[in-house]
Every structure is written in structure tokens, then in C-alpha cells.
Amino acid sequence: DTEVTQTPKHLVMGMTNKKSLKCEQHMGHRAMYWYKQKAKKPPELMFVYSYEKLSINESVPSRFSPECPNSSLLNLHLHALQPEDSALYLCASSQETNRDWGEKLFFGSGTQLSVL
């Protein structure tokens, strides 16, 4: 199983709503990532969890709140978003076993988020 599964695939929310994005992998990877991608742009890193601990937060606004309940699951809680937060949100994972080399990064299909 080399899949990273994200739900939902599409989400429309108002600026006062609270919603959550979910991500799951069963490859035994110990690093999980959230990226944000605008149309025709490369993915932008938001958060990294390494061994279930938040290791990188790229100065993301607090209206985005990540959570890693266990090594296979990653959530992104959304609250009071702005229309400019509309984007494709991608989850990714990597093994996190080799500290000398960069490692393969596997992406999910993403959640297309629209904030009205």
C-alpha cells in the first residue's frame, strides 16, 4: 500500500464554519506533512510532524490547527478561514529513517477547499 488517503476531496465552507481535513497512510512512515497549493503554483509547506510531534510550523496563521493523533493519521482543523485560504490542501508522508539523505515524499490527492 503506497497510498496517502485524504478526505474529503472537496469542501465548501463559510468564514464562520469549523471543519477538519483528514489524512491517513499505512506505509509506516513517521513524518507527515501539510502543504497548501494555489492553482499553477508549487506546493507550499505548512506543517511537518515527525514521530507524532510538530517539528516545523511555517508561520501558519492560527486559524489552521494541525493534529497528529497517531503515526498513521493527520488532521488539519480549520476555523474562521478567509476567502484567500481557498486552495488545494495536500497531505504527504515520508519514512523519516535516513538522516543523511533527503527521502521520498508521497502525496495524497488533496482536498480542494473553497471558502465563501
Add this chain to the structure above:
Amino acid sequence: GENVEQHPSTLSVQEGDSAVIKCTYSDSASNYFPWYKQELGKGPQLIIDIRSNVGEKKDQRIAVTLNKTAKHFSLHITETQPEDSAVYFCAASRSGNQFYFGTGTSLTVIP
């Protein structure tokens, strides 16, 4: 930090022709260089990668070459097919969880 530049931003080729996409990087400590293909409405898919201890890697119709001295690496697709049409991203990484992506190349293969 690392800076990855990618060219061209758009590329159109006739079916059966070859396509080449080039990236340059700035950090000599980067040692891992993956290429991703992203189709509309989908997440990036890893198609080939290379480590800095190797100069070239090939997988069927796709190949990647790396020139460490010049700090550039390239994706080569031969015998292009319409299903190769997508956006391609290069990236550079070293130990740790930071991946630096190029700006992307939109490839169109004309039947």
C-alpha cells in the same frame, strides 16, 4: 536557504518527440532531487528521483541527469504521449523535512 529555478514554464511538443525540463539549485548540501507529475485535480506523483552520488537514472521513457558541479538537474521524457501532458515539478532536498520545489512546467503533448 535553497532556491530552485525551473525552466521552461510551459512546453509544447508533438507526440513522439522528446521533452526536456531543467532545474538549477543553489545549496550544494542538497543531495536528493525528485521529480513530480501533477495532473489536473490530483496531488503530485513522484515519477523519478536521483541522489547526488549518481549522475543519471533512467526508468523506461523518463530519465534524470544531475550535474553537481553546475548545480543543475534535468528531466528527459522520450517518445512523448498525450498522457504525459501535466504539470511537472522538480525539487531539491537534503536530510530533514524541507523540500524546495521549482515553479513548475506545464507540458502539453500534441497528438
